[in-house]
Each structure stands twice: as structure tokens, then as C-alpha cells.
Amino acid sequence: MDINVVNALTYEDFVKLFGNVVEKCPLIPAAIWSHRPFKDLADIEAHIKEFIHSLPDSGKEGVLRCHPDLAGLDLQSGTLTRESQEEQSQAGMTTLDSAESLQMYRLNTEYKERFGFPFVICARLNSKADIVRQLSERLKNDRAAERERAVEEVTKICSLRLRNIVLSDIQTKL
Amino acid sequence: MDINVVNALTYEDFVKLFGNVVEKCPLIPAAIWSHRPFKDLADIEAHIKEFIHSLPDSGKEGVLRCHPDLAGLDLQSGTLTRESQEEQSQAGMTTLDSAESLQMYRLNTEYKERFGFPFVICARLNSKADIVRQLSERLKNDRAAERERAVEEVTKICSLRLRNIVLSDIQTKL
Incomplete structure (x- = not known):
């Protein structure tokens, strides 16, 4: 460039x-x-x-609320942005079996109820297993800490998209 | 409601x-x-x-740069948001004759070159003649004053969209 x-x-x-x-x-x-x-x-x-x-x-x-769920409704209905589609696909979110889909749905729902924004993670830098583990772990944070943690992920996603x-x-x- | x-x-x-x-x-x-x-x-x-x-x-x-030009490329190519399409249509921007189109193009271009953002006005509250007149007048503002003036228009548009x-x-x- x-x-x-x-x-x-x-x-x-x-x-x-x-x-x-x-x-x-x-x-x-x-x-x-x-x-x-x-x-x-x-x-x-x-x-x-x-x-x-x-x-x-x-x-x-x-900013966080402008992000889609991982393996959520937008993915199922084909309404993800091109960038999100590629990232979620790379992280294996498009090939979950029904048990994994249900687990993601439950964890996403619990997360959104707790924090009022969706779980955001840089999918390109994490495997499917990492994502589930971190989603479970980050659910234990308090809202302020989790907000900062999620914003950190937004900047990682941004950095890779820019590149x-x-x-x-x-x-x-x- | x-x-x-x-x-x-x-x-x-x-x-x-x-x-x-x-x-x-x-x-x-x-x-x-x-x-x-x-x-x-x-x-x-x-x-x-x-x-x-x-x-x-x-x-x-x-915020201003997220707005389309009035009677600009997005209108011509059908890529306006539904809300903008309705507003520009109501203000007569969809039925300009070629002289009016050229005048809007010239004024929009001059405005964007001067300020680095597009001319924003609450189209629902202004006639075609008002829009051309205000565009010409606001071109004389300095950047800081015009930024505030344009943000005022954003809040008027927002108010009508909310309602x-x-x-x-x-x-x-x-």
C-alpha cells in the first residue's frame, strides 16, 4: 500500500x-x-x-451492539456482512453440529442477558474451542471489565480488516 | 406509541x-x-x-459524512436508504430538470471541497428552492460554524424519522 x-x-x-x-x-x-x-x-x-x-x-x-452474534441468526439467515461471514466461517462457526449450535445459542443468550451487548471476539485469531471457552469464562466478568475486554477484541478485528x-x-x- | x-x-x-x-x-x-x-x-x-x-x-x-449528497450519485443509482429516498423525493430532488441537476452537482461539489463533508439539510422541512438558496448561503460559513449548522439539521432529520x-x-x- x-x-x-x-x-x-x-x-x-x-x-x-x-x-x-x-x-x-x-x-x-x-x-x-x-x-x-x-x-x-x-x-x-x-x-x-x-x-x-x-x-x-x-x-x-x-459499537459492540452493532456486532452480530457468533453462529447466530444473521449467520443462519445469510444477513452477515461479507467481513463477518468470512471471519465466522474461518473460525468454524458455519459448520457447527446441532449440539454445538445449541451450546453457542445458550451461551450467547446468557451473555447478552448479563451484559446487554453481544459477545465479540476476534474470530480469526481463535479456534472454535477457544471461542466457546472464552465465552464461558468472560461471562464471569463484571460489566465494566467485560466492556473493555470486548472493545479490545473490536480493535483486533479492525486491525485485521484494515490489513x-x-x-x-x-x-x-x- | x-x-x-x-x-x-x-x-x-x-x-x-x-x-x-x-x-x-x-x-x-x-x-x-x-x-x-x-x-x-x-x-x-x-x-x-x-x-x-x-x-x-x-x-x-x-456523522455528516455518512449522509448522501442531495440529488447526488446515490439517488441516481438507487442506493439511497429508504428514509433518504423518501425525504429527497418529498423535497423534489427526484424530479429536477437537467439545469437544476447540474446546479445541485456544482454546489454540492463546491461545498464538499470547502468543508470535507456533504451538505446536510432536513429535506422534509424545505422546498427545492429553499434547499438551493441555503446551500449557496451556507457555503459562505466557516468550517466550525457550518459543522454545527449541519449537525442541527441532522437532529431535525432524526426527530422526524423518530416520529x-x-x-x-x-x-x-x-
Whole structure:
């Protein structure tokens, strides 16, 4: 990637290209476009992290609530974003047997009832077994700690999505 | 509307229902769900306004950048959100003659070059002539004043979208 190419993008092309690096939150890349010129990819990433961390607790929870359940309704009904579909598929969420599906459903439901936002984890960095284990464990956190933990995962997902975009040919995406 | 029905919604149903009251910013209704129970519709509106006003300048500009141009590419290619399509249509943006289209294109382009975000106006509250006049006038503002002015319009649009939702039958939208 040539950062000069990115820095030359209009906000419209920038949002078209990076609009879903944080799931269903085009507001965030649209906001950080204000901070051009970027030094490099890490600089873009740093601005996104800073933006999310500067949000009030409700805003952080809002970011989380824009995420789909893992192995949830959106996956079953084919309404995941392209990025989520790829990530959930890589983590084995599309090939669960009925016992595993039921377990995910129960754990997701318990998690959402407890915290008021969905369980978010960087699926690309975790196996199916890791995901179930962490979902069970994180259920024991208090809400504030879990909010921060989940936001950390959002930034990991964002980082991989950013890398994925800039490592492919930018021009083909516009 | 019975506010108790709204207060009983899961965040998923709340976001499904109110997800686009601020154009392409589901993050915002998803965030203010944290403030339930709401007293009434005005209370929901107040929380949304407060959230937007609490954003840094870049965040406010991010909200603006999630809006389409008036009589722009999205309208021509049929990729407006349902809400924007209705609003632009009501304001006569779908029936411009070629001279009017060209004028809107030129003014929108000049505005975006000057401010780095699109011209946002509550189309439901303005006629075609008002829109052209205000676009020309607001081009003379400085960036900070115009950012605040445009955010004001976002909150007017939000207010009408909210009213539109709660005045129709909530249950049919879920």
C-alpha cells in the first residue's frame, strides 16, 4: 500500500473502502478521515482506537451492539456482512453440529442477558474451542471489565480488516 | 406509541427499529439503548442529541459524512436508504430538470471541497428552492460554524424519522 494513495482519497472513497473496518460503524472511519494525512497504516489504526476509546461507555456498548452474534441468526439467515461471514466461517462457526449450535445459542443468550451487548471476539485469531471457552469464562466478568475486554477484541478485528484491505489492490475496491 | 413497549425492546429490536434515525449510524441508537428506561419519545431524542453533541469535531464530521449528497450519485443509482429516498423525493430532488441537476452537482461539489463533508439539510422541512438558496448561503460559513449548522439539521432529520417510526405500528416493523 502506498499511504499517499490513501491520503488522496475523498471521504466518499475512504468510507467506501474502510467503512466496515469496525462492524456496521462507518461513522468511525468517516470521522478519522478528518485526521489526514496519515503517516502509515498503523497511524490509521491508532486514530480508530483513539476514537473508540474516547467514546462514553454507552458509545463503546453501541459499537459492540452493532456486532452480530457468533453462529447466530444473521449467520443462519445469510444477513452477515461479507467481513463477518468470512471471519465466522474461518473460525468454524458455519459448520457447527446441532449440539454445538445449541451450546453457542445458550451461551450467547446468557451473555447478552448479563451484559446487554453481544459477545465479540476476534474470530480469526481463535479456534472454535477457544471461542466457546472464552465465552464461558468472560461471562464471569463484571460489566465494566467485560466492556473493555470486548472493545479490545473490536480493535483486533479492525486491525485485521484494515490489513486485509490494504494488502489487496486498493483500486479494485473503489 | 406506548413508551413501555419501546423500553421492553431488546437492543437487537431497538436497533432494528431505530437503526437509521441518524443516517447510516446505527452506533448512535445502539449506544443510547444503555440509557433505558426512556420517559418518552422526547427523552430518546434528547439522548441522541446529547450523544452527537458529545462527539469530538471529527466525530460530528463523521456523522455528516455518512449522509448522501442531495440529488447526488446515490439517488441516481438507487442506493439511497429508504428514509433518504423518501425525504429527497418529498423535497423534489427526484424530479429536477437537467439545469437544476447540474446546479445541485456544482454546489454540492463546491461545498464538499470547502468543508470535507456533504451538505446536510432536513429535506422534509424545505422546498427545492429553499434547499438551493441555503446551500449557496451556507457555503459562505466557516468550517466550525457550518459543522454545527449541519449537525442541527441532522437532529431535525432524526426527530422526524423518530416520529415517523413511533406513529406507525411498532410491531409491524420488527
